[in-house]
Amino acid sequence: MESGLVRKAIEDRIGGKPIGEVAREWCALGVTGTRGGRPNPQAITQILTAPRVCGYRANRGELLMDPETGAPLAGAWQAIVTPEEWTAVCATFSAGSLYMHRGSLSPRLTGRKAGPKYLASGFLRCGAEVAGGGTCDQPMGGCKSTRSRKSPYNYICNGAAGRGCGKCAISGPLVEDAIARSLFPADGQGKVRLPEPIRLRWHAGEMGFEEKRKVIASVLTCLVIRPGKKGSPAWDHSRVVPVWKWADRIRGAEPQV
Template sequence: MVALMVETGGPVHHFAVHRLGKDLNLASYARTSEDSRQRDCHGVRYQLRINERTAHEYGCRVVATYTDNGRSASKEGVVRHGFERLIEDLTLGHTPDGRPLDGVVCVADDRLYRRPEDLARFFTALTSRPGRVYLDPEGCRDPYGQEGLMQALRSLDVAATETQVRSRRLRDWHWARAAEGVPHSGPRPFGWLEDRLTRHPREAGLVERAISDRIAGKPVRAIARDWCDLGVTGTRGGRPTAQTVTQIITAPRVCGYRSNRGKLLLVPGTDRPVLGNWEPIVAPDSWEAVCGTFSPGSLYLHRGSGAPRRTGERRTPARHLASGFLRCGARRSDDARCHGAMCAQKGRSRRSPYVYTCRSCGRCSISGPLADEALERLLLAGPPAGPALTEEARRCWESGVLAERRRIIESVLLHCLVLPGVKGRPTWNFSRVTAVWR
């Protein structure tokens, strides 16, 4: 048995080739981008089988599996619970049941990461302990050596290029459909039947009446309440709100116009809108009149893909320091952390006039002042293995301007993980908040 030693410009790392054997415990990771047809998780199952075969070929054993079914790795803001749990266990050095982790096996690099920040987090967690390996069907890789890192960067570049090409093809495909007047894909629009062409006998009448009432000056909230009283639900089963009613009655489709990515499509060389091949609900002048009763930030055409829901002038600034930076650390039924966004809402005491609560699971809340103070402590202390804030950043922080402080937080932190509290504990526990640094 020969141990391969790789020098990376710093300390010499001992690559664990000599340890490949049944005593090497591996974490198996699998991910698919979508599972919309069969919805049976067959993609991740197949990947896990391949991982088992790869581990067996190298005499290793899989002691833990981590999966993300139907979760994109290239879209910003998508939380992959399996990946987050893998990073957490690699950093801790063991599985939840206490078995040590000596490496990771995966079918391909792009299953693990397609974004530079995910690559950095994965390699940081993987190499946080000495002697670990990374396996795929192509062979065993040294995560500590320069060649291993360069191979990972090449894979990242290929994945990024592939993502851009696929995204462009998908945009072109949607545009071509729109230019031919084909209805939008996805769930059926409110007001039409499942064929997306024929008017719904009840919903179309509600939309037509709502447009007339709104032009006459009726508030949208009152229209939404009327729909709720009638027992109306959206095409996904939700209760009507002022926001959804506004989206429905200002959508160009109600008068037969076709839009794409938040813009009204025009016939090339003319100023005439492209007409869809479905039955309209109202005439174009009625649609233009109802749109004129709303501010630009509320219109459907300002809410398409790639367009902001509200204009920059109308965007409401954050009122609290930690707003948007907190993620829920509660455990789900599969033992993965929730990682849902925690939003501020009114509290019930003078000590906690506002609280941050997870809007995904609702099982984790924390006092607003406690979370803000914990975040400030973490920021001023700096990361354990990195430099603290610069003097200029500290001066900006001491100025007390909320916008400046939030800008500093965004520059050094990805988010903060908030662990669930313990009922009956009278004192604030600042250790509930842990930072995930950039």
């Protein structure tokens, strides 16, 4: 495995790139494992979080420490990244994914609590059609984008792990604008009516990230993302379809036409 490839993957991951996207890039470059297999997210996670990438030695899941200084022992090979960068990339994964911290009860290396980076993370489902009928319905994750100032990050359906179709992507700011429109429609005639103080604080920028996610979770089961049309420059808010909680009661309360 070329050190430059590992270094770039670590830098990209620290910058917010999904590990599935790294796996797709490695596959496109023709990278294979020692047994000829194609790289997958789990294997790449283990490579990026292995202590040897920053020069540290480890044995059976534990760093080898100098008994006199208490500092980690360095190996006789050239480090690919600094210890600080290794710690930073480890902090982007859940504890059970790390090279040295497998298992749900294992502590994180930095003690930093894992959490979503993007407002709609965990709420989006891919609405692309799949073979045989129906929709993909797999979760969509957020990732940074350098192609557009208007959309500095996107939500994508990850097809690298063999679960999602990989056919659907959408601008992050578009999704979050559509969420706000659904929760607080301009005409006040939405599916649900949230308290006025919540609307005012949301639009004034006084509501924090976690509180916004709690508001979304309180009324929405998920949001289905329909595929966009290629070459369309305008934002299409109808691509974001909210699935409301208590949908049966909402429909029952609507006036008959």
